[in-house]
Amino acid sequence: MIKIKAKDVDVFYGKKQALYNISLDIEENQVTALIGPSGCGKSTFLRCLNRMNDVIDICNVKGEILINDFNINDKSCDVVRLREKIGMVFQKPNPFPKTLYENVSYGPTIHGMAQSKQEMDEIVETSLKKAALWEEVKDRLHEPGTGLSGGQQQRLCIARAISVRPEVILMDEPCSALDPIATAQIEELIDELKKEHTIIIVTHSMAQAARVSQNTGFFHLGHLIEHGSTDKIFKNPDNTKTQDYITGRFG
Amino acid sequence: MNKNKEQLLNKRYRAERRFRLYGQSAIFMALLFLTIFIFKIFSTGYTAFQKTWLIVPVNFDAEMMMIDQNPSKEDLQDADYYDIALKSMADLDQNANDDQKNQLKRMVSYFFEKEIKNEILNDPSLIGKTKEVYLTASDDLDQVFKGNYPRDLPEDQRRVSDYQLKIFDQLVAKGKVESKFNISFFTYADSREAELAGIASSFMGSIFSILVCLMIAFPVAVLAAIYLEEFAPKNRFTDFIEVNINNLAAVPSIVFGLLGLGVLLAIFHLPRSTPLVGGITLSLMTLPTIIIAARASLKAVPPSIREAALAMGASRMQTTMHHTVPLSMPGTLSGTIIGLAQALGETAPLILIGMVAFVNTIPGSPMDPAASLPVQIYIWAESAERGFVEKVSACIMVLLGFLIIMNLFAQIIRHKFEKKWS
Numbered sequence: 001m002i003k004i005k006a007k008d009v010d011v012f013y014g015k016k017q018a019l020y021n022i023s024l025d026i027e028e029n030q031v032t033a034l035i036g037p038s039g040c041g042k043s044t045f046l047r048c049l050n051r052m053n054d055v056i057d058i059c060n061v062k063g064e065i066l067i068n069d070f071n072i073n074d075k076s077c078d079v080v081r082l083r084e085k086i087g088m089v090f091q092k093p094n095p096f097p098k099t100l101y102e103n104v105s106y107g108p109t110i111h112g113m114a115q116s117k118q119e120m121d122e123i124v125e126t127s128l129k130k131a132a133l134w135e136e137v138k139d140r141l142h143e144p145g146t147g148l149s150g151g152q153q154q155r156l157c158i159a160r161a162i163s164v165r166p167e168v169i170l171m172d173e174p175c176s177a178l179d180p181i182a183t184a185q186i187e188e189l190i191d192e193l194k195k196e197h198t199i200i201i202v203t204h205s206m207a208q209a210a211r212v213s214q215n216t217g218f219f220h221l222g223h224l225i226e227h228g229s230t231d232k233i234f235k236n237p238d239n240t241k242t243q244d245y246i247t248g249r250f251g
Numbered sequence: 252m253n254k255n256k257e258q259l260l261n262k263r264y265r266a267e268r269r270f271r272l273y274g275q276s277a278i279f280m281a282l283l284f285l286t287i288f289i290f291k292i293f294s295t296g297y298t299a300f301q302k303t304w305l306i307v308p309v310n311f312d313a314e315m316m317m318i319d320q321n322p323s324k325e326d327l328q329d330a331d332y333y334d335i336a337l338k339s340m341a342d343l344d345q346n347a348n349d350d351q352k353n354q355l356k357r358m359v360s361y362f363f364e365k366e367i368k369n370e371i372l373n374d375p376s377l378i379g380k381t382k383e384v385y386l387t388a389s390d391d392l393d394q395v396f397k398g399n400y401p402r403d404l405p406e407d408q409r410r411v412s413d414y415q416l417k418i419f420d421q422l423v424a425k426g427k428v429e430s431k432f433n434i435s436f437f438t439y440a441d442s443r444e445a446e447l448a449g450i451a452s453s454f455m456g457s458i459f460s461i462l463v464c465l466m467i468a469f470p471v472a473v474l475a476a477i478y479l480e481e482f483a484p485k486n487r488f489t490d491f492i493e494v495n496i497n498n499l500a501a502v503p504s505i506v507f508g509l510l511g512l513g514v515l516l517a518i519f520h521l522p523r524s525t526p527l528v529g530g531i532t533l534s535l536m537t538l539p540t541i542i543i544a545a546r547a548s549l550k551a552v553p554p555s556i557r558e559a560a561l562a563m564g565a566s567r568m569q570t571t572m573h574h575t576v577p578l579s580m581p582g583t584l585s586g587t588i589i590g591l592a593q594a595l596g597e598t599a600p601l602i603l604i605g606m607v608a609f610v611n612t613i614p615g616s617p618m619d620p621a622a623s624l625p626v627q628i629y630i631w632a633e634s635a636e637r638g639f640v641e642k643v644s645a646c647i648m649v650l651l652g653f654l655i656i657m658n659l660f661a662q663i664i665r666h667k668f669e670k671k672w673s
Contacts, residue, residue: 050562052558052561052562055557055558055561057484057485080564080565080566081564082564083561083562083563083564084564087562087563088562090555090558090559090562092555094553094555094556094558094559095559096556096559096560096574097556097578106560106563106565106573107563107564110563110564110565110569110573111564157559160559160563161562161563164563164564
């Protein structure tokens with residue numbers, strides 16, 4: 001089933017065009033990896049999906065992005081509601097400088113998802129459990145989230161993202177600041193999360209894309225060169241550029 | 252080749268040593284000037300915290316006070332103390348002629364009558380008895396006792412006569428002159444008489460001005476900074492505003508004084524010489540300082556925190572109020588305190604709006620006329636009497652103490668709250 005359908009998306013930073021005619025379908029409850037060399041526009045595309053580009057004054061997005069058949073670039077789309085449905089995890093772990101508990105409960109609080117303290121406690125606990133962090137932090141929920149290790153912080157950010165039960169989770173190079181062990185933990189987690197969420201991950205590591213994703217899109221200089229099942233892209237790509245990038249001849 | 256290299260290396264080390272020496276001597280010079288400055292102020296000013304008293308026997312004669320033997324409280328309030336006060340002073344020298352009696356009277360402050368009155372109000376049983384009463388010495392004798400007075404000048408160049416000095420020396424020899432901590436310096440308002448002048452009025456004036464300034468400048472500046480930094484679109488117009496805020500911070504303070512005079516007093520007819528007007532004028536001056544500090548600390552909040560909140564579906568307002576502003580508060584608050592400390596030391600704008608007027612009452616609200624500490628320093632520095640010299644230094648000490656405490660407070664806020672989360 002198609003969850004997100006991008007049609008002819010163009011993105012401009014001022015006069016400079018960053019994305020050209022991107023059309024891409026993203027399957028529900030699967031992991032889609034976006035790969036490509038630095039500056040190819042994969043993060044820009046990811047940020048289109050929850051309208052985070054709105055924050056940048058000079059950024060201009062054209063085209064249609066349908067999520068559940070609703071165009072999020074339409075004027076009637078409310079970004080606050082949209083971002084409640086589409087969570088995001090960033091490249092560098094960015095927990096709020098508040099306690100672990102406050103970090104996870106922030107989303108449910110502003111969206112009014114819990115009626116009582118108990119409900120909130122439950123949300124925090126399930127979110128942390130799903131993020132595979134509960135066992136490590138259950139005794140220090142009221143200590144600052146910034147005191148955790150890098151990998152733990154990133155899992156806290158994932159817990160924060162899933163606390164509002166989003167349909168889609170966007171991950172922008174979530175492991176690039178982490179060591180291999182923490183990376184392996186996050187990758188395991190991604191595999192688990194795809195049961196309930198649709199995941200789109202931007203990554204620099206082709207090995208990671210091959211390991212975690214079912215579908216892959218390859219970006220180059222603002223163009224979506226090729227997309228399809230990860231197996232096909234890695235084993236038998238149609239385009240020579242994809243072939244060259246995957247085999248490490250450039251990038 | 253090798254030798255050249257060695258020479259070059261030595262040259263580089265020498266250059267580094269020279270540079271360090273320049274730096275060290277610059278620091279040394281700065282410390283030296285500071286030490287001289289502080290030493291000068293303390294050595295001149297510390298005597299102002301002592302006050303000289305003459306101990307004079309006073310005969311509380313009911314007849315002279317024109318009351319009966321068992322007077323009520325009101326009678327004591329209304330009684331005539333001038334005669335017994337005069338007589339007590341005149342009695343210091345039994346053989347004094349009229350002119351000398353007059354000189355004897357001028358050995359104490361003109362408060363002597365009140366001091367005697369307070370004595371009997373505290374203890375009405377003194378009627379008909381004689382008691383030794385502490386009377387404030389005149390400022391000149393105060394200076395004589397502290398050793399600051401040039402006694403060897405010819406008499407016609409001195410404000411203290413030979414006769415007064417003679418009587419004073421006799422009192423000193425009898426142990427009837429005493430020096431005590433000068434409480435009245437902190438509790439009395441300004442006075443034309445140095446021995447009675449205190450900083451209560453200007454201290455309260457400063458406090459009220461700073462409070463008014465804080466209450467106006469802080470909310471306005473913080474809201475302006477938040478809007479400019481977090482909400483305003485970045486275009487020509489906001490650039491223009493930004494440039495002008497920076498310009499405003501560089502405007503000489505006296506210009507703000509003229510603004511206060513021309514607008515607050517002339518157009519809005521606010522009460523002249525009051526901390527209210529002073530505070531509003533100072534707040535105009537403090538505004539850009541706080542805006543700049545608040546914007547800098549908002550800028551210092553990492554964008555990743557804003558993105559995290561926005562990506563969670565927080566509105567812009569929620570992102571700002573829940574995350575950015577709390578994180579920027581330590582910087583904003585310490586900037587505010589430093590801005591207020593600047594305002595506290597401002598003299599020129601206050602002079603223009605009339606806070607330089609002679610005020611001998613202690614203000615009870617920002618609507619009462621008052622001076623301020625720096626203006627008090629200016630007023631006293633202009634006065635001719637020797638007694639005011641030490642008062643100027645003492646007032647500077649109080650002002651500096653005030654400033655040091657405020658800056659310390661700013662440092663503490665900054666350190667305490669920044670460490671907590673980093």
